[in-house]
Structure formats: C-alpha cells, structure tokens
Amino acid sequence: MIFELVVTLCLGEICQPRVVPNPAGAQTEASCQRTAQSRAQAWASGFPNATTPGITCTAIEALSDRAATVIETSPGHFVHFGKVESVSEGSDGDVANTGFIIGQRSVAVIDSGTTRANAEALYLALRQQTDLPVSALILTHMHPDHVLGASVFRDAGALVISSAKMPRALAQRAAGYMAGMERLIGLHQIHGTVPAYPDVTLSAEMTLDLGDRVLDLRAYPTAHTDNDLTVLDRATATMWMGDLVFLEHTPALDGSINGWIDALTGLAALPVEHMVPGHGRMVSAFPEGAAPTLEYLTSIRRQTREALEKGESLSQAVRHIGLDHAKDWQMFEEFNPRNATSAYVELEWE
Secondary structure, eight states, rough: OOOEEEEEEEEEEEEEEEEEEEOOEEEEEEHHHHHHHHHHHHTTSSSTTOOEEEEEEEGGGGGGGGGGGOOOEEETTEEEEOOSSSOOOOOOOSSSOOEEEOSSHHHHHHEEOOSSSHHHHHHHHHHHHSSSSSEEOOSSOOOHHHHHTTHHHHHTEEEEETTTTTTHHHHHHHHHHHHHOOOOOTTTTTTOOOOOOSSSESSSEEEEESSOOHHHHHHOOOOSSSSSSEEEETTTTTEEEESSSSSBBOOSSSSOOOHHHHHHHOOOOSOOOOEEEESSOOOOETTGGGGHHHHHHHHHHHHHHHHHHHHHHHHTTTTTGGGGGGSBBTTHHHHHHHHHHHHHHHHHTT
C-alpha cells in the first residue's frame, strides 16, 4: 500500500493540508514515517515564516477524494480534462488539460495546472494508477494554467522539461501571474503555489524513454507563444498539442499568427493519429481535431489583412474581425478581440 506525506502548512492565517511527494518514489507507511519530520521541515523551509502544525502519513486510498478525474484514453495514457472556462473569481484554476503517460520504468507528466492544489490532485490520480517514479514533467508553454503547479512534480523527483525559451518567458511574467491569480481566485486557492523553473530545455527535438514507451518532444518557432512544445507518444500515435490546438475554448494568441498557422500546417506531416488539445474536453483524431483552430486563425489573418488594405484603424478593425466565428467557440467575447488586436499589430508591419 502506498502512503503519502501530508503536511498542514500555515502561511499567515491560512492553513491547509498539502501533499508532499517523496522524490525517492512511492512509500510504505514505515518508510514514510521514518522521514516524515525531516522531509516536512525541509519542504516547509521554502516558505518564509511557515509553520507545520500537522504531519501525517496517509494511505493513498484515503486521499482518493482529492485526486483529479482522469480518463485512460489508451493503455497507460491518462488525460485530465480541465474545465472550459476562464480563471476567474470563484474558480479553482483547473482549466487546462493535463495528464501522464506510464512506461515500464517511469512516468512522464504533461503540464501541471494553475495551482499546487491542481497539481497535487493530478499527482494523487497518478498514484492511484502506479507506484513507478515520476521521471519528467513536460511543460508545453509558460502560461500559468499549464505551469504554476510544477513544484509538486519537482518534489516528486521529476526533471522539469520545456522549450529553451520558456524559462525567460516565465521569469518575465511569474510575478504578474502570481499576483493575478491571488486577485482572481484568492490566497486560499493558490495556497502553497510557487513557480518552478525547468531543469532541462530543448531548442529543437528530444526523446524520452520511459521504458518501452518513447516520447518525442518538439519545440517550435513563435506560434501560440514563443515557447510552445509538443509531446508525441509513439505507442499510441497521440500528440499532446499544448495550446497549439484548442477545442471548444476560443484560441488565445500570445505569439505570432503567421507562426501559429505555419506550425499547425507543418504538424500535418507528422505520424500523429490522435491529439490532446490544451483546452477542450476530448481527445480527437488528427489532423481533423486541429482543423477548427487552423481555420479560425486563417480567417483572422485574412480578415485582418483586408482591414489593413482598406486603411482601417485598429479600433475599427477589432470591432468586426472574426465575428463570423462567434457561434463556433466558447468565451469568444473575451478572447477574440485580443486575438484581432495581436494579429493587427503583427500584420500591419508585413
């Protein structure tokens, strides 16, 4: 039976139980008890003025109500579908698709969610399935809903892997992300959340072997962001797209519309049969599943160029660019004006 260390962490007046994974892997009750005090103290030392009034070793079964819901989409391949909503007041930040892939020797996790609580829930779901060590956390890009929970998997002993451009991008925004999450969802929801930076980065391609389970990682020129990364599970021909692909949720442009269209067009040549989008509650066939994102971006680009040719100002153009797609996407009014603005600013210099 697997046991996990649960530490009641008090930060100011807010005290919450936090799961602290063992970097050496799954524990028995005896092994957990032997190191509980020292591990709890070492972990809590990373939080200024923290106290730990409660330290227990708890059976994984007793923590099942805290585990994320995951779907085994193919043998050893698990997906947690985030809610299709914005991170906003009253939400728990669980809006991005995350998951894990189990090999013969170890497990790789893809993205960690917005908060430590999101990541702990995913970790507990993983431990419901396997006692193998967690060797890697792969971050598909720097947006907070995909990365701010990363410290949980570093605690578990994982190497954090990203695009080479991701550390700088996260460093530039981390303070703003944390302040934004505190404002939007509150200190109770982000309790224990601290940004964690990558240990390993790639500029082009990289291969991970989890033991008879090979993953191909690939970094891209500026597209959705300047630090997008995909993960292809060869065993199932399933690619984790990060936010290169959205379903249901309106795509969000934070990089280059030209680069994003180029990236999606190039992906069609890869040996991919299925895809997990960054947002949207389904695993879809590929390339069919990427078509709505590509069609939307292509339409935004065409309409933006037409507006520029007519001499329309930015304020004029954003009133109508993309509106014919409103019925196709959720949260359209929130994201489409931003996309139109980004496209206009980029394309006016062509």
